[in-house]
Amino acid sequence: MKLLIDAGNTRIKIANLDNEGRLEPVFTGSFEELTSWQPGADIEHAWLSSVGDDDKSSALIDYFESHQIKVTVVATEADAFGVTNAYAEHNTLGVDRWLGLIAAHMEQPKNTVIIDAGTAITVDWLAADGTHLGGWIIPGVELMVTAITSRSRRVFVKDTAYGRANHLGSSTPEGLQDGCVNAFVGIIKQALSVTETELDWSDYRLLLTGGSYPLLPADIKRRGEERPELVLQGLSYYARDPG
Numbered sequence: 690m691k692l693l694i695d696a697g698n699t700r701i702k703i704a705n706l707d708n709e710g711r712l713e714p715v716f717t718g719s720f721e722e723l724t725s726w727q728p729g730a731d732i733e734h735a736w737l738s739s740v741g742d743d744d745k746s747s748a749l750i751d752y753f754e755s756h757q758i759k760v761t762v763v764a765t766e767a768d769a770f771g772v773t774n775a776y777a778e779h780n781t782l783g784v785d786r787w788l789g790l791i792a793a794h795m796e797q798p799k800n801t802v803i804i805d806a807g808t809a810i811t812v813d814w815l816a817a818d819g820t821h822l823g824g825w826i827i828p829g830v831e832l833m834v835t836a837i838t839s840r841s842r843r844v845f846v847k848d849t850a851y852g853r854a855n856h857l858g859s860s861t862p863e864g865l866q867d868g869c870v871n872a873f874v875g876i877i878k879q880a881l882s883v884t885e886t887e888l889d890w891s892d893y894r895l896l897l898t899g900g901s902y903p904l905l906p907a908d909i910k911r912r913g914e915e916r917p918e919l920v921l922q923g924l925s926y927y928a929r930d931p932g
């Protein structure tokens with residue numbers, strides 16, 4: 690059994706990878722929560738992708754090494770598993786985005802738009818031949834909310850309620866939370882529009898991942914395919930083929 694670790698800017702997600710290549714999510718939470726979780730005794734090797742700073746990665750590596758687990762850190766490459774990175778400075782593309790591209794291409798080579806909505810929201814375009822065409826980065830829904838509340842006296846949130854797609858707010862907290870959710874919906878619609886008008890793709894799939902997925906309206910959920918483990922799936926290819 691191997692361990693796959695996807696360390697985002699907020700949460701850490703961990704899955705077991707068995708010898709048949711099956712992936713089983715076993716942990717989602719903060720680093721603090723992780724220290725009260727025990728990896729299985731039969732695990733000797735873990736693959737880590739981390740978008741945080743080096744201190745965070747080192748703390749994770751130390752934690753797993755203290756459990757006698759060897760940690761291999763996966764980094765973004767220029768080319769791998771049939772995918773070609775769009776960035777000239779290939780290592781500056783977030784490793785979570787890189788792994789999402791690999792997961793999508795390995796699942797099925799097809800024109801694809803990938804949306805990952807967590808701390809940040811990212812959009813990536815991947816052509817059927819494995820060419821990454823580039824993408825976008827905007828603040829995630831929670832960051833959009835706090836960007837305003839931290840800088841204005843009269844815009845505030847009352848509780849941790851989520852905003853609603855297609856809903857009009859009738860108070861400041863509702864207006865802000867609804868507004869930010871609808872900005873998230875809006876970037877997806879703009880991505881689809883650019884895909885159809887600029888790239889001229891007519892047959893393509895939309896993959897949706899990240900913690901903010903539940904906020905999406907039914908029409909986008911229907912149009913897309915949910916892939917909650919996309920980054921872990923990408924990691925699994927590195928773990929299967931340690932090269």
Ligand SMILES: Nc1ncnc2c1ncn2[C@@H]1O[C@H](COP(=O)(O)OP(=O)(O)OP(=O)(O)O)[C@@H](O)[C@H]1O
Pocket residue numbers: 696697698699700701740785806807808809829830831851898899900901902903904
């Ligand atoms: N049930 C839910 N409904 C709506 N939003 C949710 C729900 N659960 C979590 N979220 C939101 O998901 C986001 C976290 O997503 P995710 O775990 O993908 O982020 P992350 O770990 O920071 O990843 P990354 O840093 O890679 O983006 C937070 O903004 C959180 O508010």
Ligand SMILES: CC(C)(CO)[C@@H](O)C(=O)NCCC(=O)O
Pocket residue numbers: 697698740781782783784785786807809811826
């Ligand atoms: C954009 C995030 C924060 C999304 O998790 C991550 O992919 C990252 O830190 N990327 C580096 C910058 C880039 O991808 O261009």
Ligand SMILES: [K+]
Pocket residue numbers: 697785805807899920
């Ligand atoms: K993520």
